[in-house]
Amino acid sequence: MKALCPVIAAALVGLCVVAPAWAHITPPVVLVSDRDAVVSLLAGARRFFVREVRLTAAEKQTIRQATAWNPEDDFYRFYIGRDDQGRVVAATVFLTEFTIHGPVRVAAALGPDGKVKGATVVELTEETYPWIKPLLDRNFTRDYVGRDARGTFAVSAGGGDSMAQFYGEVVASLIRRAAALYEIAVIKRGDAA
Amino acid sequence: MNGFRLSALPLSAKVFCTLFLVGIGCGALAAFVQASTAVGLSPAAVEASLAREMPMTQMQMHHGQMSGEKEITLGDISSAAKVWIRTPLLIQTSHTHLFGQTLIAGLLGLIFLFASVRESVKTLIVALPFAGTLLDIGGMWLTRFVSPSLSLLVIAGGSLFALGYALIAVIALYDLWLRKERLA
Numbered sequence: 001m002k003a004l005c006p007v008i009a010a011a012l013v014g015l016c017v018v019a020p021a022w023a024h025i026t027p028p029v030v031l032v033s034d035r036d037a038v039v040s041l042l043a044g045a046r047r048f049f050v051r052e053v054r055l056t057a058a059e060k061q062t063i064r065q066a067t068a069w070n071p072e073d074d075f076y077r078f079y080i081g082r083d084d085q086g087r088v089v090a091a092t093v094f095l096t097e098f099t100i101h102g103p104v105r106v107a108a109a110l111g112p113d114g115k116v117k118g119a120t121v122v123e124l125t126e127e128t129y130p131w132i133k134p135l136l137d138r139n140f141t142r143d144y145v146g147r148d149a150r151g152t153f154a155v156s157a158g159g160g161d162s163m164a165q166f167y168g169e170v171v172a173s174l175i176r177r178a179a180a181l182y183e184i185a186v187i188k189r190g191d192a193a
Numbered sequence: 194m195n196g197f198r199l200s201a202l203p204l205s206a207k208v209f210c211t212l213f214l215v216g217i218g219c220g221a222l223a224a225f226v227q228a229s230t231a232v233g234l235s236p237a238a239v240e241a242s243l244a245r246e247m248p249m250t251q252m253q254m255h256h257g258q259m260s261g262e263k264e265i266t267l268g269d270i271s272s273a274a275k276v277w278i279r280t281p282l283l284i285q286t287s288h289t290h291l292f293g294q295t296l297i298a299g300l301l302g303l304i305f306l307f308a309s310v311r312e313s314v315k316t317l318i319v320a321l322p323f324a325g326t327l328l329d330i331g332g333m334w335l336t337r338f339v340s341p342s343l344s345l346l347v348i349a350g351g352s353l354f355a356l357g358y359a360l361i362a363v364i365a366l367y368d369l370w371l372r373k374e375r376l377a
Binding site: 027028036038039048051054098102123185 | 252258260282
């Protein structure tokens with residue numbers, strides 16, 4: 001039995017190491033499908049389009065300066081809703097921030113004038129969900145409706161809950177990025193109509 | 194191994210090994226359910242979650258093109274609340290799973306080293322969870338960056354890990370509780 005002690009000790013050390021390794025990121029929580037997010041954010045649209053854009057180096061630089069965000073994706077996809085006459089009702093884009101607790105994915109809808117028409121949190125993680133739930137229950141993304149990329153996207157979580165405040169700011173920042181992206185990659189190119 | 198056999202362990206060590214094997218089995222079952230609900234268990238589902246997002250418009254054909262637009266129906270947009278694993282999440286998943294699964298494979302192997310089976314069989318079985326882990330995580334990266342069709346490797350890797358666990362658990366539990374010690 002004595003000779004087995006090192007083996008058992010090694011096993012216990014191994015077990016101790018496994019636990020924190022798995023504690024890094026909790027499983028994802030998908031709150032709404034992409035289709036449902038698009039349908040609700042483009043309410044009133046009769047026809048749907050996808051518009052995909054690649055950013056030029058200058059556009060990336062402009063967005064970086066405006067939002068402190070580095071847009072690195074190969075391309076960005078907007079779901080555009082139009083009415084019967086072909087006029088743009090709104091465009092929805094999905095953006096994700098990878099935090100230490102896992103991804104936070106948001107869908108934001110922008111009007112043809114570049115102002116936020118609505119936004120919804122699409123995906124987060126089991127760990128972040130309880131932190132942000134009080135804000136979701138309050139429908140806090142409604143606060144940003146009518147703001148464009150130059151507007152303020154402050155969050156008031158209330159009650160001194162720092163994690164709610166932090167993740168509220170992550171969501172607000174994603175909505176602001178969406179507004180900046182739409183303004184630079186669609187409106188300024190003259191493609192908003 | 195070196196005179197130690199699972200069947201000869203004292204009761205406390207047998208209980209320890211048994212509970213460890215049962216606990217890992219429950220964890221593996223939970224992981225299986227999690228994978229099936231969050232991603233799916235078919236190569237197509239794995240491909241949909243892992244493969245690089247391709248443009249839906251003509252940008253796909255013309256790489257220099259800066260924008261493209263195309264009319265779609267709502268049916269073209271995913272209605273499943275599925276997780277799409279992007280590269281940063283793939284990095285996070287890889288490092289946690291490589292550490293976690295390798296350590297579990299190591300601990301399973303540690304128990305199995307004392308099983309009373311032929312050395313060649315032991316060598317093969319002890320390697321299965323390690324090989325499964327590497328195939329599983331490696332398959333994720335290959336699906337993303339080499340070819341979506343390699344999503345099959347992720348399924349194969351997960352199955353290999355499960356097969357390794359099942360063989361180790363069954364043989365080890367048999368040795369621990371049912372195998373009779375031969376008197377010399």
